[in-house]
Amino acid sequence: MAAKLAVFKLASCDGCQLTLLDCEDxxxxxxxxxxxxxxxxxxxxIAPGPYDLSLVEGSITxxxxxxxxxxxxxxxxxxxxxxxxxxxxxxxxxxNFADVEEYRRTVYAHPEYISTLATSTPVSTHVDxxxxxxxxxxxxxQLIEVITAFLAGRKPDVPDHSVCFxxxxxxxxxxxxxxxxxxxxxxxxxxxxxxxxxxxxxCFGCFSPxxxxxxxxxxxxxxxxxxxxxxxxxxxxTFNAAAFDEELSK
Amino acid sequence: MTHRGSRVLHVGSLSRVEGEGALSLxxxxxxxxxxxxxxxxxPRFFEAFLRGRSYTEPPDITAxxxxxxxxxxxxxACAAIEDACGVAVDPVIRDLRRLLYCGExxxxxxxxxxxxxxxxxxxxxxxxxxxxxxxxxxxxGLRLKKxxxxxxxxxxxxxxxxxxxxxxxxHRAPVRTELRTLNEExxxxxxxxxxxxxxxxxxxxxxxxxxxxxxxxxxxxxxxIEGGTPTVLRADGTNSHFPVREFTEHVSETHVAHSTAxxxxxxxxxxxxxxxxxxxxxxRLLSPLALEAAVEAGLGDPREGAVCRNPxxxxxxxxxxxxxxxxxxxxxxxxxxxxxxxYTEVPPVAGVGHGATEAPRGLLYHRYELxxxxxxxxxxxxxxxxxxQGAIEDDLRRLAQHAIRxxxxxxxxxTSLCERAIRNHDPCISCSTHFLDLTVVRTSGTTAGGCxx
Ligand code: SF4
Ligand code: SF4
Numbered sequence: 280m281a282a283k284l285a286v287f288k289l290a291s292c293d294g295c296q297l298t299l300l301d302c303e304d305x306x307x308x309x310x311x312x313x314x315x316x317x318x319x320x321x322x323x324x325i326a327p328g329p330y331d332l333s334l335v336e337g338s339i340t341x342x343x344x345x346x347x348x349x350x351x352x353x354x355x356x357x358x359x360x361x362x363x364x365x366x367x368x369x370x371x372x373x374x375n376f377a378d379v380e381e382y383r384r385t386v387y388a389h390p391e392y393i394s395t396l397a398t399s400t401p402v403s404t405h406v407d408x409x410x411x412x413x414x415x416x417x418x419x420x421q422l423i424e425v426i427t428a429f430l431a432g433r434k435p436d437v438p439d440h441s442v443c444f445x446x447x448x449x450x451x452x453x454x455x456x457x458x459x460x461x462x463x464x465x466x467x468x469x470x471x472x473x474x475x476x477x478x479x480x481x482c483f484g485c486f487s488p489x490x491x492x493x494x495x496x497x498x499x500x501x502x503x504x505x506x507x508x509x510x511x512x513x514x515x516x517t518f519n520a521a522a523f524d525e526e527l528s529k
Numbered sequence: 530m531t532h533r534g535s536r537v538l539h540v541g542s543l544s545r546v547e548g549e550g551a552l553s554l555x556x557x558x559x560x561x562x563x564x565x566x567x568x569x570x571x572p573r574f575f576e577a578f579l580r581g582r583s584y585t586e587p588p589d590i591t592a593x594x595x596x597x598x599x600x601x602x603x604x605x606a607c608a609a610i611e612d613a614c615g616v617a618v619d620p621v622i623r624d625l626r627r628l629l630y631c632g633e634x635x636x637x638x639x640x641x642x643x644x645x646x647x648x649x650x651x652x653x654x655x656x657x658x659x660x661x662x663x664x665x666x667x668x669x670g671l672r673l674k675k676x677x678x679x680x681x682x683x684x685x686x687x688x689x690x691x692x693x694x695x696x697x698x699x700h701r702a703p704v705r706t707e708l709r710t711l712n713e714e715x716x717x718x719x720x721x722x723x724x725x726x727x728x729x730x731x732x733x734x735x736x737x738x739x740x741x742x743x744x745x746x747x748x749x750x751x752x753x754i755e756g757g758t759p760t761v762l763r764a765d766g767t768n769s770h771f772p773v774r775e776f777t778e779h780v781s782e783t784h785v786a787h788s789t790a791x792x793x794x795x796x797x798x799x800x801x802x803x804x805x806x807x808x809x810x811x812x813r814l815l816s817p818l819a820l821e822a823a824v825e826a827g828l829g830d831p832r833e834g835a836v837c838r839n840p841x842x843x844x845x846x847x848x849x850x851x852x853x854x855x856x857x858x859x860x861x862x863x864x865x866x867x868x869x870x871x872y873t874e875v876p877p878v879a880g881v882g883h884g885a886t887e888a889p890r891g892l893l894y895h896r897y898e899l900x901x902x903x904x905x906x907x908x909x910x911x912x913x914x915x916x917x918q919g920a921i922e923d924d925l926r927r928l929a930q931h932a933i934r935x936x937x938x939x940x941x942x943x944t945s946l947c948e949r950a951i952r953n954h955d956p957c958i959s960c961s962t963h964f965l966d967l968t969v970v971r972t973s974g975t976t977a978g979g980c981x982x
Contacts, residue, residue, distance in 0.1 A: 290571040294596020294689040300644060301678055301688055303671040307664075310657040321644060322655030323544035323948070340571040370593045371571075373578040382577035395572055416596060416689040474686045478693045479871075480700040483589065485690075513582060518593065 282430050285317035285330035287351050289337030289344045290371055290399060294416040295362035296320055296336050302419055309423075313430065328354030332429045338364040338399045340371055345396070345405060352406040357429050360402045361422065363415035367487055367522040370415075372399040375521060401521075410435060415485040415518040418470045439490035441465055442482050445473035454481055461504040461514065466492040466526070487519045494526040535559075536940070543948055545645040545655070546956055552947055554929055561933065564926035566918055566951065576908045584610050584877055584903035585696055591895070591910065592690045597640070597957055600633040600681070601888030602895075602910075603694040604755055609895040610696055612773075613882025616875045621868040622698040627755045628708075628861045629684045629691065630886070634754070634854040635677030635718065636688065637889035638804075638847045641955050642725060643670025646844050649949045650732040666728055669721050673851070676718035680711055680858060698872030708862045715859050722852040723822065729844050730826045737928060738838045740764055741799040741920035743806035746887055752807070752814045752853060754887050761795060762810050762836075773883045776894050780911065793916045801920040802891030802913045803955065804846040809836040816860075819853035840924055840953035847955075877903030888913055890957050914956045921954050 286296050300306065300321060316326040317333075333355035339345050352358055363369045374382055379397045402408055412425050412435075421437050428435035442464035446453060454460040454476045462481030464473065468489040475482045488494065501511050515523040539553050555563040575594055579587060587606040592599035604626060611618065618626075643666075644656040653659045660667040678688040684703060685691025693699050746757030747770065759779070760770040771779055780800075782793045794800070808823075812831025815823065820830065826845040829835025837846055879901040885894045891913030898906040928950045932938050938946065 290573060292593050292596040294593070294599070297596045297640075298689055300640065301674075303675040303678070306671060307657070307660055307667070310660070315655070315657060318655075319544040321545065322657065323648075324654035324658065325544070340573070344571065370575075370578075370590065371573040374574055377578065379574075382574045383572075385577040385580075386572065386574055415593065416687075471687070475692050475700075478686050478699075478701045480692065480695070510583070513586070517586075517590065 281312065281314040282331040283316040283326065283329070284313045284426070285328070285333040285355065286320070287317070287333060287335045287337075288320070289335065289348070289365070289402070290340040291337030291362065291364045291369065293320065293336070295364070295414075296334070298361075298416050298419055298422055299334070302423055305423055309426070330355050332357045332359065332426065334426075335360050335365050335402055336362055338368045338371060338401060339405055340374075340396050340399045341394055342396065343394070348402055348405050357409045358402075358406070359410045359412060359425060359429065360408050361412045361417045363413065363485060363487060363518045364399075365402050366411040366413050367519040368399040368401050370518050372521050373516060374399055376516070412437065413468050413487040414470050418472070421470055438469055440469050441489040441492065442467045442469055442471070442473050442476075442486070445469050445471070446476050449473050449477060451476045454479065455500065455504065459504045461501045461506050463497070463514065466494045466497050483514065483517055484523065485518045487522045488526040492526060494523065494529075543951060545648065545948075545952060550956075552925070552951065554925070554943070554947065556929075556933065559933055559937075561926050561930045564922050564929060564947075566922050566925070566956075576910060579897075579905050579908035582905050584613075584875075584897070584899050584905060587895075587897065587905065587908065588694050588696065589690075589692075594910065594912070595957055596689045597637055598633060598888045598890065598893075599690045600630055600685070600694075601886055601893045603691065604630060604886045605884045605888075605893045605895040605910075606897075607694065607696055608756060608884025608886060609882045609897050610884070610899070611875055611882065612884055613880045613897055613899050614875050614878045615880075616697065616873055618698055618873050619868060621866065622871075622873065623755065624861050624865070625684065625699060625702065625868075628858055628865075629681060629694070630754050631854040631858040631861070632677045632680030632684065632688075634889050635722075635851055635858070636674050636681065637677070638851045638854070639670055639674035639677060639725075641889070642729065642844055642847050642851070643667060643674070645955070646847075646952055647729070647732075649952060650729075650844075669724060673718055673721040673725065676714050676721070676855070679714055683707065683711060695872055696875040698868070698870075700871065702867050702871035704867055705865055708865055711862060712859065715855055715862070719852070719855045719859070722848070722855050726822045726826050726845070726848040726852060729848050732844070734839060734841045737840055737924075737931075739801055739805070739840050739920060739924050740838075740927075741801040741923060742795060743809045744795055744800045744802045744892060744916070745806040745810045746885060746892060747811050748814070750814065752811050752816075752819075754857075756884075756886060759885060759892065760810050761800070762806070768810075773885050773894070776883060776885065776911070777896070777909070780894070780916065782911065782915070793911065794919065795916075799920045799923055800916060801954075802916050803843070804850055804889075804891075805837055805840070805843050806891065807887060808846045808849070809838075812836075815849070815853055816856055818856050819849055822849045822852040840950065843953055843955070877901065890914065890955050891917060912957070917954060917956065921951060921956060924954070925950050 463484040464482040468486040551567040591602040746753040894911040896909040
């Protein structure tokens with residue numbers, strides 16, 4: 280029997296699951312190998328669990344989702360989180376450093392209609408996760424690799440060196456050394472193929488901190504390249520704010 | 530006791546839409562008394578956390594509102610902030626922006642046509658299932674979508690959340706030969722887009738009509754994409770427009786209990802943005818090729834006043850717009866001369882700026898207030914789905930009422946009818962929220978108060 284694949288969405292922009300639909304060359308082949316059992320964005324045929332592999336996009340921001348993620352876990356033989364939202368809380372985790380009551384009043388005329396948690400947390404804070412794939416959004420080839428690895432019962436080949444390695448491999452001139460552009464490449468997880476430096480800008484960390492990094496050592500370099508204290512703070516506080524904070528406090 | 534004349538129907542988790550929501554329908558003695566699209570996507574508070582960020586950041590940050598139309602967010606953000614700073618970019622940069630936006634139109638329209646919408650016309654749950662019997666067509670759709678993605682990847686760095694956009698233009702402008710590598714794929718895409726028009730023109734279209742005012746940007750001599758003047762076409766055929774800076778004086782939002790997306794009205798009336806509105810308001814400015822496609826699709830000739838108000842036929846208009854976007858991309862690439870500098874400097878100025886562009890799903894408005902150091906003091910984002918929500922509910926109510934009068938469908942049939950009606954409008958609920966649960970509440974005179982049919 281074909282393995283059952285499920286895709287779930289929590290608080291997110293849909294970009295990571297769209298990346299699966301953006302695998303135009305592989306999509307029909309993949310659909311021939313697995314049963315797409317739960318993927319509301321792509322299909323109105325929804326089969327009940329248990330699922331062999333569940334991909335979860337998005338972070339936990341409501342009491343309902345905090346409950347729902349336990350059901351998803353129970354229903355899934357393997358649970359893989361995809362994207363910065365699911366692995367680090369995403370952009371919506373900026374609320375973790377603010378007064379959410381005040382946010383609610385700022386955005387909504389009737390804050391009392393809005394049910395939300397004061398934090399946006401990764402899925403792994405709530406349930407066990409078998410693998411975390413980073414990126415905002417995840418990278419297409421890495422996503423296919425993770426799915427095929429789980430279906431084949433092997434470990435995904437997703438390296439955790441930094442973006443710097445990918446710049447070297449791509450032959451991109453270092454933007455920090457050559458142009459003094461502030462760049463988080465040295466401390467950011469590889470995966471994007473060192474996209475930003477190839478487009479003449481510094482990395483802003485959308486793939487989360489990489490495994491073994493020395494983030495504090497990079498801060499003086501960011502200062503040298505023209506960022507004041509506030510700007511350094513904002514630079515680290517975008518799509519993976521909580522993960523970078525954790526690195527800093529290590 | 531509930532009987533068919535009076536019921537509450539609730540549909541949970543609507544599929545093949547972007548995001549999550551629910552739908553509830555209240556039927557009292559055979560009359561639909563309430564139709565609600567319940568958007569329950571968790572709020573993400575963009576407008577709150579944009580305060581205090583640098584004015585250079587909204588293009589990257591607001592892209593994350595929606596993975597389906599990140600370019601729309603980047604373009605409306607740039608337009609609004611450049612407006613606040615009093616900077617106009619040069620025409621080459623404008624063309625490049627339009628080119629990137631064409632990539633998003635191609636990708637997003639192909640996604641909607643093939644993966645979300647066409648399965649409804651052929652009675653299938655998904656495009657993947659449809660591929661069992663219509664392999665050639667589904668492959669064509671994926672190829673077309675991929676052409677849009679290739680364009681976004683080359684110019685923007687990647688298809689979801691491009692990295693190359695910045696205030697004033699781009700971090701890096703492509704050289705001519707680089708862009709030309711896309712020619713072959715785009716020429717093929719033009720054939721695929723035409724074949725799409727012919728394919729969808731063969732579908733069966735139920736009769737229906739949206740009554741809401743139509744709302745889109747207009748430009749004096751081109752089909753508006755990356756800018757323009759907000760223009761309203763009323764059901765009686767009258768036309769009016771206003772400057773983008775007066776957007777909030779005309780479009781007002783209210784917060785209703787059943788949805789995390791705000792509901793809006795245009796001068797107090799329901800309005801619809803998106804493909805139907807653009808085609809009705811600017812259709813005559815489509816290129817000759819796209820006009821030919823419109824006629825071929827059976828939409829009539831917009832130069833002679835053809836307007837389409839049938840929401841089922843929106844799939845035809847999307848196909849025509851795809852032909853337009855592919856041809857437009859080829860035209861821009863053909864005439865491209867790289868700018869002297871990839872971006873115009875945008876020094877910060879204290880003030881308020883407004884920007885609106887045409888996302889594939891409709892008009893997307895941004896407003897930012899900056900201080901003299903370029904720190905964002907307030908931000909307002911009005912996405913198309915939030916504007917359309919009222920018109921979609923009105924359309925749902927009308928369609929459900931019609932079906933109940935005609936043949937009183939059971940709950941399953943009513944559910945799929947409503948889901949189809951919603952997909953017709955291509956709502957992107959991520960920008961406001963998640964999708965669909967349908968509840969039909971049927972009540973009769975003896976069991977429910979307040980509503981005599
Ligand atoms: S990680 Fe980024 S791309 Fe993925 S869902 Fe979250 S915001 Fe969207
Ligand atoms: S270089 Fe950095 S910010 Fe740019 S795409 Fe890669 S990880 Fe994301």
